[in-house]
Amino acid sequence: MKFNNESPIYLQLSHVLALDIVNGKYKIGDRLPSVRELSVIFKVNPNTVQKALGELENLNLIYTERTNGKFVTKDKKVIDDFLEGLAKEKTKLYVSDMKSLGFNKKEIVKMIERDE
Amino acid sequence: MKFNNESPIYLQLSHVLALDIVNGKYKIGDRLPSVRELSVIFKVNPNTVQKALGELENLNLIYTERTNGKFVTKDKKVIDDFLEGLAKEKTKLYVSDMKSLGFNKKEIVKMIERDE
Amino acid sequence: MKFNNESPIYLQLSHVLALDIVNGKYKIGDRLPSVRELSVIFKVNPNTVQKALGELENLNLIYTERTNGKFVTKDKKVIDDFLEGLAKEKTKLYVSDMKSLGFNKKEIVKMIERDE
Amino acid sequence: MKFNNESPIYLQLSHVLALDIVNGKYKIGDRLPSVRELSVIFKVNPNTVQKALGELENLNLIYTERTNGKFVTKDKKVIDDFLEGLAKEKTKLYVSDMKSLGFNKKEIVKMIERDE
DNA sequence: GTGGTCTAGACCACA
DNA sequence: GTGGTCTAGACCACA
Numbered sequence: 001m002k003f004n005n006e007s008p009i010y011l012q013l014s015h016v017l018a019l020d021i022v023n024g025k026y027k028i029g030d031r032l033p034s035v036r037e038l039s040v041i042f043k044v045n046p047n048t049v050q051k052a053l054g055e056l057e058n059l060n061l062i063y064t065e066r067t068n069g070k071f072v073t074k075d076k077k078v079i080d081d082f083l084e085g086l087a088k089e090k091t092k093l094y095v096s097d098m099k100s101l102g103f104n105k106k107e108i109v110k111m112i113e114r115d116e
Numbered sequence: 117m118k119f120n121n122e123s124p125i126y127l128q129l130s131h132v133l134a135l136d137i138v139n140g141k142y143k144i145g146d147r148l149p150s151v152r153e154l155s156v157i158f159k160v161n162p163n164t165v166q167k168a169l170g171e172l173e174n175l176n177l178i179y180t181e182r183t184n185g186k187f188v189t190k191d192k193k194v195i196d197d198f199l200e201g202l203a204k205e206k207t208k209l210y211v212s213d214m215k216s217l218g219f220n221k222k223e224i225v226k227m228i229e230r231d232e
Numbered sequence: 233m234k235f236n237n238e239s240p241i242y243l244q245l246s247h248v249l250a251l252d253i254v255n256g257k258y259k260i261g262d263r264l265p266s267v268r269e270l271s272v273i274f275k276v277n278p279n280t281v282q283k284a285l286g287e288l289e290n291l292n293l294i295y296t297e298r299t300n301g302k303f304v305t306k307d308k309k310v311i312d313d314f315l316e317g318l319a320k321e322k323t324k325l326y327v328s329d330m331k332s333l334g335f336n337k338k339e340i341v342k343m344i345e346r347d348e
Numbered sequence: 349m350k351f352n353n354e355s356p357i358y359l360q361l362s363h364v365l366a367l368d369i370v371n372g373k374y375k376i377g378d379r380l381p382s383v384r385e386l387s388v389i390f391k392v393n394p395n396t397v398q399k400a401l402g403e404l405e406n407l408n409l410i411y412t413e414r415t416n417g418k419f420v421t422k423d424k425k426v427i428d429d430f431l432e433g434l435a436k437e438k439t440k441l442y443v444s445d446m447k448s449l450g451f452n453k454k455e456i457v458k459m460i461e462r463d464e
Numbered sequence: 465g466t467g468g469t470c471t472a473g474a475c476c477a478c479a
Numbered sequence: 480g481t482g483g484t485c486t487a488g489a490c491c492a493c494a
Contacts, residue, residue, distance in 0.1 A: 008484060019216055035467065045486045050468075066237055067466045067494045087217055091227045094210040100135055101203055109225050111207045121414055124478065161479055240493065251448055277494055319449055323459045326442040332367055333435055341457050343439045356469060383482065393471045398483075415479045415481045 001042050009044055013052035021061055021072055022083050028076055031069045032062065117158045126164045130171035137177055137188055138199050148178065148186045233274050242280045246287035253293055253304055254315050264294065264302045349390050357392055361400035369409055369420055370431050376424055379417045380410065 001016070003009045020026050032038070035053070039046040053070060056062045060078050064070050073079065098108045117132070119125045136142050148154070151169070155162040169186060172178045176194050180186050189195065214224045233248070235241045252258050264270070267285070271278040285302055288294045292310050296302050305311065330340045349364070351357045368374050380386070383401070387394040401418060404410045408426050412418050421427065446456045 010484080023216075023218060034465075036465090045488095046467095047469095047487095048485060051484090053467095064237065064467070066468085067492085069466065083217060087214065087219065087227060088231075090210060090213055091224075091231050094206060095228060095231050097206055098203060101138060101199060103203065105228065108207075109228060111203060112211060112221065112225060112228070115204075115207050115211050121412065126478085163479065167478090242493080254449060279494065283493090315449060319446060319451065319459060320463075322442060322445055322449075323456075323463050326438060327460060327463050329438055330435065332371075333431060334371060335435065337460065340439075341460060343435060344443060344453065344457060344460070347436075347439050347443050358469080382480075384480090393473095394482095395472095395484095396470065399469090401482095412482070414483085415477085417481060 010048050010051040011055070013042060013044065013049065014055035017052065017056060018061060018082070021079060026072050028072055028079070029074045030072045032071065034069060125160055126167035127171070129158060129160065129164065129168035133168060133172060134177060134198070137195060142188045144188055144192060144195070145190045146188045148188065150185060241276055242283035243287070245274060245276065245280065245284035249284060249288060250293060250314070253311060258304045260304055260308055260311070261306045262304045264304065266301060358396050358399040359403070361390060361392065361397065362403035365400065365404060366409060366430070369427060374420050376420055376427070377422045378420045380419065382417060
């Protein structure tokens with residue numbers, strides 16, 4: 001795993017793990033790898049993993065059982081809402097950016113269809 | 117003008133000024149307000165204005181006439197290319213983000229049409 | 233029985249059992265359920281039950297007859313003193329917390345009367 | 349400043365600072381001492397101060413101006429609500445604890461009036 | 465073995 | 480000077 005310099009490692013890591021949850025790599029109720037394991041997998045300090053997981057815990061995507069591990073929430077709704085919120089937020093931001101560049105929705109949709 | 121804490125002020129400022137150029141508030145060949153004027157207008161340190169203008173100069177959107185001021189490029193193509201590049205970049209990033217969330221293009225377009 | 237993550241399970245458990253004694257669910261001289269039974273009832277590790285009962289034994293609320301089980305003290309005074317001590321301690325802590333928040337006794341009493 | 353072992357230092361520290369805000373030692377809009385200064389004052393590692401201040405920021409009691417410092421919120425309501433919420437929470441917890449010990453409100457009030 | 469805390473200390477961008 | 484991040488590594492309670 002390679003991290004870039006544009007945002008803190010811990011945020012990039014929490015983002016990766018959030019996607020893993022959204023995409024079902026870690027399923028509802030699954031135990032995540034331990035802090036130490038993740039720190040080895042991603043080659044970062046355990047403290048950095050803690051901070052990343054703290055973000056996910058703030059979002060209620062995971063919860064902690066002390067001495068036992070960290071688990072994906074059992075509440076499917078939390079995951080679905082997170083996904084939906086993220087998608088809407090990204091869309092809103094993108095559309096408003098494009099509008100401030102002078103594009104209207106029709107043009108925006110055209111650009112997306114052309115992309116790649 | 118209010119700046120947030122998510123990215124450096126100088127980048128937010130250069131972004132605002134770039135939009136002002138793209139949208140024709142400052143037209144081809146126009147002289148920009150002086151660093152000091154901008155620093156007053158935006159209530160930021162003159163050093164921050166300098167850095168922001170440096171960004172625009174790197175993009176060739178503006179050029180400096182020493183002792184005379186800073187001017188919007190006279191080359192329309194530079195502005196058009198900048199606009200197009202920005203739009204494509206934002207679109208690419210947005211689409212790839214949405215795909216990693218599990219959406220396909222059809223769904224993306226639908227979300228955009230629904231937005232707001 | 234659900235335990236939270238704010239304090240160790242063994243303390244939460246000893247607290248619950250202490251209340252059971254104070255409130256007469258387990259009466260003077262009663263035999264408590266065995267460690268194994270309690271561990272099943274509360275769905276915790278037997279070690280955790282042991283530790284919880286150890287707390288109660290330190291407080292002299294229970295005593296052990298080896299090979300026979302653990303019993304609620306036969307000394308009513310111990311239970312009464314425990315109850316009184318607990319109540320005073322909680323009150324002292326609460327009042328001092330509220331004072332450090334700027335409330336005086338009159339206001340504290342008013343808040344209590346309003347509670348719920 | 350002395351910290352005890354019952355809860356993490358960073359929480360004790362954030363608690364102390366929250367009280368300082370509630371009690372007006374740091375007033376609305378005031379700049380707090382820098383992270384480094386606090387770390388010297390309280391003889392803890394700057395990282396620990398960061399974590400403590402992070403708690404206060406989560407509560408919106410303070411906000412950060414990058415490169416400039418951390419400031420008490422300018423929103424009096426946030427502080428008032430925090431104070432009220434804290435007081436209500438403590439009261440609720442205290443009363444429910446006392447009730448589970450078998451005391452009724454009248455007895456609780458009597459204990460408070462007798463306290464100290 | 466699990467998560468959590470803390471320190472010492474380095475390094476960074478920004479204003 | 481300001482806040483923020485990160486590492487290395489120690490230490491802790493708990494189950």
